Amino acid sequence: MPLAAIALVVLLALLAAFQVALALGAPLGRFAWGGRHEVLPLPLRLGSAVSIVVYAVIAAIALDRADLIDVLAAPVARIAMWIVFGYFALSIAPNALSRSHSERNVMVPVSITLTALALPVAIG
Numbered sequence: 001m002p003l004a005a006i007a008l009v010v011l012l013a014l015l016a017a018f019q020v021a022l023a024l025g026a027p028l029g030r031f032a033w034g035g036r037h038e039v040l041p042l043p044l045r046l047g048s049a050v051s052i053v054v055y056a057v058i059a060a061i062a063l064d065r066a067d068l069i070d071v072l073a074a075p076v077a078r079i080a081m082w083i084v085f086g087y088f089a090l091s092i093a094p095n096a097l098s099r100s101h102s103e104r105n106v107m108v109p110v111s112i113t114l115t116a117l118a119l120p121v122a123i124g
Helices: 002-023 042-065 074-096 101-123
Strands: none
Touching (some): 002 101, 042 101
16 A cells, blocks of 8 residues: 555656646646646636645645555544545546547546555555
8 A cells, every 4th residue: 555655646746747837837738627728827827736735635645544644643544535536536537528639648547547546545
């Protein structure tokens, strides 16, 4: 389980770097937020910034659940990790339904990988 948690955090860090680039105006919008904008408009840039915070919270939950850090009570970490697993599982469908070919090709495998890594961490 610690290895899955670490792999999950590494993937989240890569996604956070991607979101930083989007928030700063990098022309990568075809891979996110429905793929309609090459450079994201301000509201979606703010959404990318919020995503970075969400990824950090998820990383802390995963590391806590794997007993690599201790910031949450064990029952809270267990429930929170199952919520994270559900969040990732539910993210597969919207990415698969995106009109953006680029987003579908990149984010569906990423969502599946996040889900697969979150499951053993949630099971504990």
